Amino acid sequence: MRLLTHNFLKCNEENCTGGYPLQIKLDDTSSENVKILEQDFNKEFVKNVLSKVDYDVLYNTAKQFGISLLFSYTSQHLEDEGFLNSIHHALFKIHIMEGSLICPQCHVSFPIKDGIPNMLKGN
């Protein structure tokens, strides 16, 4: 599961109103709970996707994985390849393989197994 997908997921528990963003908890017992996989960089595509994500959520989540993005950006930054590359890395190359997503409000936990988050397990 990429950080891009994480950016769009929320808790669906009954009566939960504040279930976004979900907190990522990695599975420490697993040997490979995060993978970094190469992906072709497409400038226009990254710009397009960037306009659709919640940037604050991305910034905070990327920090968790040791990526420090710019706190905020302007339209000038959109032409800076270095900036776009960092976005590309954060959004597309980090794959969370084993862990769970935890709702900040109701603390329900959605497991991630083999990179696929299971949104059915409202516990």
Place this chain on the structure above:
Amino acid sequence: MSEARGEPGSGTGAGARFFCTAGRGLERFLMREVRARLAATEVEYISGKVFFTTCSDLNMLKKLKSAERLFLLIKKQFPLISSVSKGKLFNEMQRLINEDPGSWLNAISIWKNLLELDAKKEKLSQRDDNQVKRKVGENEIIIAKKLKIEQMQKIEENRDCQLEKQIEEETLEQRDVTTKSENFQEEFQNDIEKAIDTHNQKDLTFRVSCRCSGTIRKAFTAQELGKVIGIAIMKHFGWKADLRNPKLEIFIHLNDVYSVVGIPVFRVPLASRAYIKTAGLRSTIAWAMASLADIKAGAFVLDPMCGLGTILLEAAKEWPDVYYVGADVSDSQLLGTWDNLKAAGLEDKIELLKVSVIARCVLWPMLYTARFMKLPGCPFGKSEGNVESDGNCHCLQKVLILLFLTFHLGKSLS
């Protein structure tokens, strides 16, 4: 679709005349596709078949996505009248050849030219080492499928074309092809070389594949009719029949609307994709559905009930610069999708989620458009339209309700 007398295959000058078989309801998609992809002209259709003229080479023709099979047209004319005596009918059939043998020879030479051109291109690209390795990989899949489908084609030869049966039968599985790959690689090349290597036309071996439907089927079997044509071909051109491994295959379809004769351009149906390991939905329909979504670069596309991911695979191949998400409620289906993604090399293009469409939505509200289009034959509902999201995102539920209403209750969508 009235025609004057008969319609021979045209020469290479203005392009060659082809036809494709297509599933019912997909003709519209195919017509649009041949115009867009192949700059086809003189495009027309009769139920189940789309006819067109194009100058494109095999590479472009191979890319057709909404067609079942592709043929070079030899002859298309008015249907044979089956209410006459056997003798008269057989005479009619023989006239298909005797009347205009030029169109037969013409089509065959066009076919050989196409294959020659393709073989030359293959040889050129095989000089590059990297490409050879990739091709072996591709060919493994193509050839494993080709073999399986050839076996099925032999069974199907004298039956009517029934799409439902094909869907059941075509559960292609990836076997261990590493040992077979070298042999198959050679065979594949040999096929092309065999077809080209007929300096003397008399060397040609052929097989007739006859399909009948409608009233003619009630009076005669496809086997009988195929035999009549076969004998007439032997008499007229002097070729030998070879039922197992012919160089040339002749395809004849007779029904109440037309009589069509053609040469299949590829042994493997276009509908069988090299990049789909395990098919869920039929690939042609999956592609057609994806094309309805009007996907543009940079879009987000969600398949909330992706099954084995067939629609997403077709979409990702055609529109690559897009963020695809597949969701399903079943673990085994998701595993199957993952397998398919790996086999196609598309794991970096498509994300997977385990989601239930009847549970509350897990997607953070974002504006979306769900497009629906009534396909011909669907008896109710508006023809087409968009469903726009509102502030409260219940998108997955909305999609489900839409489907429920159209298929189960027959309600009109407004």
